[in-house]
Amino acid sequence: MATSPPAAAPDASGSRHHAYSRKQKSLGLLCSNFLSLYNRDGVECIGLDDAANKLGVERRRIYDIVNVLESVGVLARKAKNQYNWKGFNGIPKALAALKEEGLRDNFGSSGGSGKMKFQVFDYDEDTNSNPDTGSQPEAPNSNASSKPDNRREKSLGLLTQNFVKLFICSNVDLISLDEAAKILLGDGHNSTVMRTKVRRLYDIANVLSSMQLIEKLFAKAKQTCSTIIIGLATMPLSFCIFSFIVVSL
DNA sequence: CATTCCCGCCAAAAT
DNA sequence: ATTTTGGCGGGAATG
Structure with missing residues (x-):
């Protein structure tokens, strides 16, 4: 009780094999x-x-x-x-929903390698009675900008969904996290904002990788920028999932 | 050196 | 008020 053990114990006693590993x-x-x-x-x-x-x-x-x-x-x-x-069984449904949502949003149709713009606005399926005339892209708002909404906008969850949409809403199956950040960020890949976004993307990519929904590939070191490459998993499970979606639509 | 990304401070939402 | 939830960025491990 009282104080929970930090469980840090950098080393405690001279034990064998220290080597703190990030992995x-x-x-x-x-x-x-x-x-x-x-x-x-x-x-x-x-x-x-x-x-x-x-x-x-x-x-x-x-x-x-x-x-x-x-x-x-x-x-x-x-x-x-x-x-x-919900288990892995919940994935197909969720991805299907994300796909529909992404398609509804805005982006070019699949007809080759094209550039599409992504939107970072999103609302829940909840009974959100918001007297809003349609959806407006980028809300500069004359005054009194919506501060509280900004939080949700930057959530890990939303970023994850947008990241996934990137794969399932287009024929893109391979992108660097820097590239993804640039797209999902819309604009303003300036300075710190970009770096922070990429950090989050690393986090997301790692957990999605552990689920085999995504795969991490290594590219021959470039020089500046982009480094990591992510693509759709080649695992059977993932195939089932994506096949399901294709059939579903 | 550049890239990867863990740790945890500290502030918004809940309670 | 306390507690839960989680942005956000430093800076260390890694390549």
Whole structure:
């Protein structure tokens, strides 16, 4: 009780093999553990505290994973500290919805390699009675800009969905995170904003990779900018998912 | 050197 | 008020 053990213990005592490894603490590995821990039958409800405790990580990290998993339909928020386990079966439905949403939004149709513009605005399927005349791209707002809405806009979850839309709404199947950031960012890839966005993309890509929904490939070092390459997974499971969507539409 | 991305501070939403 | 949820960026591990 009292103070929860930081569990940091950089080294404690001179034990064998120190070497702090980032890979052991990576979101990808944590996600794998999370998955193997809850991807069993009988699991329906998941407590964040319980997860953090079982996985031996801080709360903060659980939020990251849970948010991206929810964006892909594996989880669903039920209440404070509680999520419902939907499993991988929830993925097809979620992706189909994202695809439809993405198509509805705005972008060029599939007819070759084209450039499309992405939109970062989104609203829930909730009963949001908002007297808004249609959707407006970029809302400069004369005055009193909507501050509270800005938060949701920058959420990991939304970024994840937009990132996924990038794949399923176009024939793009391979892009660098820098490229993705540029597209999803719309404009303003200036300075810090871009860097921060890319950091998040790394996080997302790592967890999606651990789910085999995406694959990380290495490119021959360029020189400046772009480095990582991400593409659609070649795994059978993913194939099923995407095939399902194609058939579904 | 450049790229990858973990850690955790600290502030918005909830309660 | 406390607690939960999570942006955001530094700066260390990694390539």
